[in-house]
Amino acid sequence: MKQYPLVDLAAIQDELGDELETAVLEVVRGQRFIGGERVAEFERAFADYLGAMHAIGVANGTDAIELSLKALNLAPGAEALVPANTFIATAEAVVAAGLVPRFVDVDANSGLIDLASCKERLSDRTQVVIPVHLYGRMADMDELMQFAESFGLVVIEDAAQAHGARRKGQSAGTVGRVGCFSFYPGKNLGAFGDAGAVVTDDKELADRIRLMRDHGRRGRNNHVVVGVNSRLDPIQAAVLSVKLPHLERWNIQRRQAAKWYRQALPAELLDYASNEPEADVHHLFPVITERRDVLAETLAKAGIQTGIHYEQPLPRAPAFSDARDHCPVAERRARLQLSLPMHPHLTQEDVREIAGTVTAALSMVTA
Numbered sequence: 001m002k003q004y005p006l007v008d009l010a011a012i013q014d015e016l017g018d019e020l021e022t023a024v025l026e027v028v029r030g031q032r033f034i035g036g037e038r039v040a041e042f043e044r045a046f047a048d049y050l051g052a053m054h055a056i057g058v059a060n061g062t063d064a065i066e067l068s069l070k071a072l073n074l075a076p077g078a079e080a081l082v083p084a085n086t087f088i089a090t091a092e093a094v095v096a097a098g099l100v101p102r103f104v105d106v107d108a109n110s111g112l113i114d115l116a117s118c119k120e121r122l123s124d125r126t127q128v129v130i131p132v133h134l135y136g137r138m139a140d141m142d143e144l145m146q147f148a149e150s151f152g153l154v155v156i157e158d159a160a161q162a163h164g165a166r167r168k169g170q171s172a173g174t175v176g177r178v179g180c181f182s183f184y185p186g187k188n189l190g191a192f193g194d195a196g197a198v199v200t201d202d203k204e205l206a207d208r209i210r211l212m213r214d215h216g217r218r219g220r221n222n223h224v225v226v227g228v229n230s231r232l233d234p235i236q237a238a239v240l241s242v243k244l245p246h247l248e249r250w251n252i253q254r255r256q257a258a259k260w261y262r263q264a265l266p267a268e269l270l271d272y273a274s275n276e277p278e279a280d281v282h283h284l285f286p287v288i289t290e291r292r293d294v295l296a297e298t299l300a301k302a303g304i305q306t307g308i309h310y311e312q313p314l315p316r317a318p319a320f321s322d323a324r325d326h327c328p329v330a331e332r333r334a335r336l337q338l339s340l341p342m343h344p345h346l347t348q349e350d351v352r353e354i355a356g357t358v359t360a361a362l363s364m365v366t367a
Helices: 009-030 037-050 061-071 089-096 115-121 141-150 203-213 234-264 292-301 328-336 348-366
Strands: 054-058 079-083 100-104 126-129 154-158 178-182 196-200 285-288 337-340
Touching: 009 234, 037 054, 037 196, 037 234, 054 061, 054 203, 061 089, 061 154, 061 178, 061 196, 061 203, 079 089, 089 100, 100 115, 115 141, 126 141, 141 154, 196 203, 234 285, 234 348, 292 337, 292 348, 328 337
Parallel strands: 079 100, 079 126, 126 154, 154 178
Antiparallel strands: 054 196, 178 196, 285 337
């Protein structure tokens, strides 16, 4: 029985294996395992790709958000608006930076941050809003930026799932004050382990984050602030430098796979399609169904791996047991969303087989 993984990392290894191995071996032979030109080279290339002035490599995407918040020097206890439908890292970083997450609901169609809910949660302590470009879908930043400017809020984009997504020519991560990226292996642009980056056009902020990621030091032993150890590994930078030139093509292939899914799946499963094709890089392909759990079990038996992103709205997580924010749309999506296999190496036949199995499974459940 053919297996259909949710993410096919082996296919990328088959495609770029020799080049990736060469890049890693060059780092090993060069014996520069912290910092150096490999990291600087990737930072320049990633900033250029996005159209940003600065990219600062860090250890992971969670650190990218935490360091960005700390670098803003906000008052302790300041509140940050965070969508309830996202991975815990977004809110986790807020708490680690000494701030308070206020959870906002999401749009019923897209699953992305809802502006009306942001306005409801606004208080005199609100200083930050963190839109998450979830599933690879870039949020509508025009309205969000207008809202943020009206109330003097800093916008930090969580673009961990949206490498290469664009609206009106602007890349996800480059519209707000700061953009934060994860290069976890399964991302559209993934490393061989944890890695992340902060992008910004603010030179002063970029300098502070560079300082903070490396124990707050300038030079070898001049520690000017209390920082952290959150440096991008040169081996990961080398891997990312090899993969980056292929990202645009891979995103196009993801869009094609999404198009095939939309042609093959029952319409009632499909929750969202952007009217701007480049605004979605389809990191995930979620469907919405009341029969989510039964469908997932049936697909697993057929060799089709699925995922749930995310099965618990953040205000319902035990880690945020004190949260008082009610987010009904996020709670509904948490019960219904199921991610089907999505990666650049899906063929049309693969999608037809997966979609056919989904349709057959739902028919059996209904019968």
